[in-house]
Amino acid sequence: MTWLRNLYETYNSNNKFIGEFEKNKFDQEYALIPVAHTTQSAQIEVVLDINGNFISAKVVEKSDASTIVPCTDASANRTSAPAPHPLFDKLVYVAGDYLKYGGVAKKGNPHSDYMTQLKSWCDSKYGHPKVKSVYTYVKKSRLIEDLVNEGIIYVDENNRFIEKWSNSIKEKYGEKPALFKVLNSDQSEAFVRFSVITVGEPELRLWRDSSIHKSFTSFYEDSLEDMDLCYVTGKILPSTEKHASGIRRPGDMAKLICKNNSKLTYFGRFKTTREAVSISNEVSQKAHNALKWLIAKQGYTIDGKVFLVWGKDNVEIPSPYEDSETLGLYDDFESELLGDVTHKEFASQVQLAISGYRNSLEYKSSVIIMIIDAATPGRMSVVYYRDMDKDLFLNRIENWHKTCYWLHQYKKGIKFHGAPATKDIAFAAYGLKVNEKVIKGLVERMLPSIIDGRAIPLDIVKSVFNRASNPVSMDKWEWEKTLSIACALIRKTYEKEEIDVALDKNNDNRDYLFGRMLAIADVLERTALDNDEKRSTNAIRYMNAFSRHPFRTWNVIQASIQPYQAKLGTRLNYLSSLLDEVGSKMKPNEFTDEPLSGMYLLGFYSQRHALYKGKKKDEEKGEM
Numbered sequence: 262m263t264w265l266r267n268l269y270e271t272y273n274s275n276n277k278f279i280g281e282f283e284k285n286k287f288d289q290e291y292a293l294i295p296v297a298h299t300t301q302s303a304q305i306e307v308v309l310d311i312n313g314n315f316i317s318a319k320v321v322e323k324s325d326a327s328t329i330v331p332c333t334d335a336s337a338n339r340t341s342a343p344a345p346h347p348l349f350d351k352l353v354y355v356a357g358d359y360l361k362y363g364g365v366a367k368k369g370n371p372h373s374d375y376m377t378q379l380k381s382w383c384d385s386k387y388g389h390p391k392v393k394s395v396y397t398y399v400k401k402s403r404l405i406e407d408l409v410n411e412g413i414i415y416v417d418e419n420n421r422f423i424e425k426w427s428n429s430i431k432e433k434y435g436e437k438p439a440l441f442k443v444l445n446s447d448q449s450e451a452f453v454r455f456s457v458i459t460v461g462e463p464e465l466r467l468w469r470d471s472s473i474h475k476s477f478t479s480f481y482e483d484s485l486e487d488m489d490l491c492y493v494t495g496k497i498l499p500s501t502e503k504h505a506s507g508i509r510r511p512g513d514m515a516k517l518i519c520k521n522n523s524k525l526t527y528f529g530r531f532k533t534t535r536e537a538v539s540i541s542n543e544v545s546q547k548a549h550n551a552l553k554w555l556i557a558k559q560g561y562t563i564d565g566k567v568f569l570v571w572g573k574d575n576v577e578i579p580s581p582y583e584d585s586e587t588l589g590l591y592d593d594f595e596s597e598l599l600g601d602v603t604h605k606e607f608a609s610q611v612q613l614a615i616s617g618y619r620n621s622l623e624y625k626s627s628v629i630i631m632i633i634d635a636a637t638p639g640r641m642s643v644v645y646y647r648d649m650d651k652d653l654f655l656n657r658i659e660n661w662h663k664t665c666y667w668l669h670q671y672k673k674g675i676k677f678h679g680a681p682a683t684k685d686i687a688f689a690a691y692g693l694k695v696n697e698k699v700i701k702g703l704v705e706r707m708l709p710s711i712i713d714g715r716a717i718p719l720d721i722v723k724s725v726f727n728r729a730s731n732p733v734s735m736d737k738w739e740w741e742k743t744l745s746i747a748c749a750l751i752r753k754t755y756e757k758e759e760i761d762v763a764l765d766k767n768n769d770n771r772d773y774l775f776g777r778m779l780a781i782a783d784v785l786e787r788t789a790l791d792n793d794e795k796r797s798t799n800a801i802r803y804m805n806a807f808s809r810h811p812f813r814t815w816n817v818i819q820a821s822i823q824p825y826q827a828k829l830g831t832r833l834n835y836l837s838s839l840l841d842e843v844g845s846k847m848k849p850n851e852f853t854d855e856p857l858s859g860m861y862l863l864g865f866y867s868q869r870h871a872l873y874k875g876k877k878k879d880e881e882k883g884e885m
Contacts, residue, residue, distance in 0.1 A: 264646055265493050265540070267629050268548035271555070271573050280329060280471050283558070290327040291557030294550040295474040296543065297481040299337050302326040302511060303349065303454040303468075304443050305413060307404070311390070311459045313397025318411045320439040321454075328454050328468045331477040333378075334503040334542070343368050345375035347382055347477060348392060349454040349468065356453075357402025362409075363421035364449050376400070387480035389473050391457045391465060404453070413440060414448055422449045482542075491541035493548075498541035502534055505549035508633075508641065509556060509567055515641035517633070518545070563684070563704060564697035566634040566644075572651065574626040579615070579655070581630070581711040582704060585662050585679020586672065590614045608663045611679070615659045628654040630712065632705060645705065647712070654712060661711045667749035668762045668870070671742035678762070681746045683707045689746040690724040693739065722750050726859045730808040732801050748866050751859035760863050764871040768864070771851040775811050776864025777843045779804065782822050784872045785836045789825035808861065812854045836872075843868075 278293040285291060294300060303326050308316045328349060335344040343366070345354040353359055353366055354375040360366065376399065383393045398404075408414040415423045415438055423430060424447040426437045440448050457465050467473055485499035504518040518540065552569075561568040561582050572578045579588050590611045632645035665680040681689070686707065687700040709715045729747035732740040752760050765773075783800035790798075799821035800807075807814040826833055 263648060264629075264631060264643060265544060265548045267573060267627075267648065268551045268555075269493060269544050271571065271576065272547040272551035274574050275551075275554075275576065278554075280469060280474055282327065282469065285557055285559075288324070289557065290325075291554060292327075292329060293554040294329060295471075295478055296546045296550070297331060297333070297478045298329050298474060298550075299332045299346075299505070299507065300511060300553075301328050301330045301346075301349070301452055303328040304440060304451040305408065305453045306456060307398075307407075307453060308456045308458060309394050309398050311394055311457060313394045313401075315398065315403075315407045316458065318408055318413050320413060320443060323443055326443070328452075329474065330454075330468065331474075331481075333481065334501055337505060338503045341368065343371040343374060345371060345378055347378050348395065348473075349452070350375060351452050352405065352449060355399055356404040357399065358405045359449075361420075362405045362416055362449075363419075364405075382477065382480050385480050385483075387476050387483070389476040391467055391470065391473060392476070394457045395455045395467070398455075412438070414451075415440075422447065424449075485542055489535060489539045489541075491544055492539050493544045494541065496541070498543060500535070500539055501542040501545055504540070504545050505553075508549065508553055509560075509562065509565065509635075513635075514639055515635035515637070516639065517549075517641050517643065519640065561704075563701040566632065566701040566705075568704060569631045569633070570628065572626050572628050578628055579658050581658060581661070581708065582683045584669070584677070584682040584685065585611070585666075586669075586675060586677035587682065588614070588662075590662050590679055611659055611662050615655050626651045630654075630708070632708075634701075645708070649712070657712045657714060660714065664756050665717075665749050665753040667745050667752060667866075669742075669745045669749075671738070671745065681749055683711075685742070686721065686725070686746060686750070689728065689743045690721050692728070692735075717750055717753060722754055722859065725750055726862065729862055731805040733797060733805070744862065744866060747859065747862055751863060755860065755863075760860075762867060762870065764867040769846050770860055770864075771847060772857045772860035773864035774843055774847050775807075775815075775857055776861035776866075777868040778815065778840060779807060779818070779861070780865045780868035780872065781836055781840045781843065782818050784869060785833055785840070786822050786825050788833065788836070789829050808857045810854045811857055811861075812852055 272293070275293060279295050280292055282290050282292045292300070302323070303321050305318060306321050307318045310316055330349045331347045333344070333347065336346045336350075338344075343354075349355075353364060354371045356364075357372055357376075359372060366372075376396075379392070379396050379399070382388060383396050405414060409416055415434060417423055423434075426441045431437065440451060444451060455467055457467060459465070482499070487500050488497055489500035490496075491498045491500065504516055506514050506516050508515065508517065518538070555569055555571050555576060556562070556567055558576065559569070559571065559580065561580065568582055570578055570580055579590075628649045628651050630645070630647040630649065631643060633641055634644050635641040662680045666678060668676065668678055669681065670676045671685075683704045684700060687695060687703040690703065691699055703721065706718055706721070710717045725743065725747045728734070729740070729744045732744075735743070748762075760768075764777075768774075779800050783798045786798040786800065790796075799818050803814050803818055803821075807818065826837055
């Protein structure tokens, strides 16, 4: 029950955000939902006056469709059985003239149930004048008629709903109406919400009115009578056996807590579901609403699996899945100077950025890491859960970005130092067309390396290394991205050696020197080629073979670049002499065909980066 308690406490700590809509990075609206409420996407908005008279209606754009809806346990968990929401709902519930226009109520009398429930709210001591305006209007049983007259809903010559806007319908009535563009089904399935205006006052959007939220919450909680021990709070409170769905997104039917029908035998352990678990209505609603809010706000979802990290008191916390640039853990260095930034300078910047998170959280605040996934459409589980000390978590994040570090240039117009995102590591390891199930598996496997300081799984490092050593198998931009990510992972693997992006001329490691030689050969040939000749150099073409048989392949590469050395003559004296200098550092007994380790990629990247940076400076001096 720890995860439920933490979510419950997170809700209580952030109650100032209840009912406040925000937009996430995908431009989707979300809000922390009040107790006894849920969210639905509305397609029709009806505007009334305070006396319950129809004024106007409009089709709701998808960007504005998110609607906070009062609900009961039954309506929040309804499937085929009719269970109306108390205020906003589909036409079959809200419209008294629904059947008159060809609508079909599959079971029971949905509109009658809706009216009975709405009347009970209005007649109670918690009744709200704006809600009474809605009741006065829907009691007239003319909603469909008004929507038809307003040009929102379209009916045929027999006053029946037009189900599909076919070509024959288009010829008779014209272009497809707006309602058909926002609905995935026919228009009789549209969801309706209400606004109320008063003379001299602005239009009141009822789904965002906190006074209406409080009115229904009080009304609903006052009606709860089934008391039992809550396993989360340890108190006797109104209990519930119906728990929220729609956790990952609207329409998601998977639940974290559910019970089967009463005929289920509990394997001899329990007679009733209450013996297995008893949770109060308040805890269930607050915990699930907090979880929905956190997922919409900062959840990281891959193929239905949700990766979530938050702080109880201040929910915003650096995600272990993002790269250093996204988290803002690097300074805004000038692009041309970025390559000169030392690891020490970058580490200081990371420490400074992380200290901002430390100072913004309360001293005793903890950080929760949670992964949830659904095995079936109706069942979801917590597959990973961790409650960490805040300082320990931030120390681990800081260490990850300081040590799994390299210079990356794969973001358009951005160069940054630091660690790559876990999803980019998956692409580097398995390619851009990798199945999302593989990606979410890798992201989960990387988590202990980030928050526990464990070694990166060796198969992941090897896979990225092998793809980075085979540049001809991918486009140039993808290879450059794979190369820098490989360097970051390899640097982390050789963490104790503290290898930097900047070229280490004193490093006499055999593999590092072989990588430097390959980079010099690549730059030498690229310099000799015409500007419009984009083919790969021999060094790049033979890179895969070179990583496995460096001595034998180097002889081939050396022979291949000799014509280019002759072509440019004295213009390449520096590169030729540098090649000799690097080769002379290698011991004769090391010049063998023993396969290269990932260290050669670090030497290759650093040497190539240093040469191109020096070339750029020479060109700038020439222009001056």
